[in-house]
Amino acid sequence: MSNNANGTVNARDLSIASRGGGSIRGTLRTPSADEPLALVVIHPATAVPERLYAGFSEYLAGQGYAVVTYDFRGTGRSGAPRAVRGLRMRDWMDQDVPDVAEWSAARFPGLPRFAVGHSIGGHALALGSGVEGLRGMVSIASHAGVTATVPALPERVKVWLTLSVAGPLTGRILGYMPGKKLGLGEDIPAGAMREWGRWSRLPGYFFDDPTMDASERAAAVTGPLLAIGFSDDPWATPQQIDAITDHLTAADVERRTYSPAEFGVAAIGHMGFFRRGLREGLWPQVAQWLEERRHG
Template sequence: MDTPLHEQLRIPVPSRYGPSEIDGHVLHPAGTPLAVLTIHPATATPERFYFSFAEAAAARGFIVLTYGLRGVGDRAEARAHRRVRMRDWMAEDMPAAAQWAATAFPDLPHVAMGHSIGGHALVQGYGGETLAGIVTVASHRASTRDIVSRSERLRVGLGLGGLGTLATRVLGYMPGRALGLGEDIPQAALFEWTRWLRLPEYFFDDPTLGAGARVARLATPVFAVGASDDPWADPVQIDELVDRLRLAPVTRRTFTPTELGVERIGHHGLLRRSLGQAAWPEILDWLETAASGPH
């Protein structure tokens, strides 16, 4: 079977730092589309990581938009967007992608999936207010002190808050690849991330963000998905996030390695074809039901 064509595009981003753009791709189904799915990525995760899930979604009839966050990639990309913070990804990049999809396909229902910070943005209403449904994958209240594994807690503390912060100050970007923490990212994003990680309630404790009030206002149905062995977003911390959704109907699902027939899932595994493919039909079923509901 031929690999579906990912049509490349540039999405404009109105930004506090001046007009900018993000790279994206749109994938069309072979037949009549039933809905549009926008995939919002995780921190330090490249757009191409989501292509396999996008192809599975297109096979189910979705038009799928994928994109990359500003400053995520190699050192040149990270340095070029060194002032971009995590809140800018949520309040600027993600709404820009959602607006592009809404404008390009105005006559179809829209749903979205957010991985980690992508889910954080969606449940705060950034790009999610008019959606028929939202899937969050491994999105949680991300305080370092809540990481269950002591070794992982130390690795995160050193990689992000210790060595990572020092390297970022010296280099002018966060060297995620060199530290084994994903792609390189802007220094401002790293500094804001480490500050939030030290707060007991993560960004909910940042009074400049207003995250708690935003989450409480969201009314879009949410399917909150996670893995039982995720060292960062364990089921308890996912619950800590979605329990703040006062108006949105929430469905919770925790996948285990045993039921998927794999040894380990982790923080990214549910979206890897080699690990999470067995979970995709259930996720896509939920999205299809949400898209076909009343609008």
């Protein structure tokens, strides 16, 4: 592992042309003192801004990795959602994810490559998007987002109202879902909101969408995958994480479920892995998993 762990990190803005039109804005972080040892691309969650991943990407860059983070089109720095109102979730998975993966691979052609997918970012990896040539993949809180499986009734009602009522309604009126006002992160295009809501009502999520060929795609994915979940995540329960990984029949899947008590924090939930409070406890475990496969 690099001896740059306590050093500074270089960062520069990226703009990557998308095969679906427009551009994807992101950030490349690299060790300041050494040549990178490997490449990690972090694929984001729905309605989650790139800045959430800054701390973890800086940490990995300090360990010797080149790290790419970005916003999906129509979110954050990658454009206004109303301007791409018809953009769907599958477009993020099947266009943005491989676009960023291919740009990153071309930028660092000789390095071992890895991917980290948060929620929908992990879905894309499970469906084989952006996985070519990877040494390993890590999915964080990536689950089949079926509303009926949310354990707590108040949270289940809140999710249903957002995904099946408020989100689609505001999408039709405004051209986007005002995620900030609805308490679901960033604003997102109406097309993504409609697809998200429809999948959330299917018992098998997008595996029950015949236009996705999801089961066949997942069965073709190979290589090591570390799938991480958290005991206090209100949405990504172990069963719903398994509902994704069970389809990865050709991959070498390792499942881990952590609790906040293991790291002396009050909560982790769906977003907490990427917060800096876990820098000394949980992040090194993922870095070690990557390091072991870098040498493999």
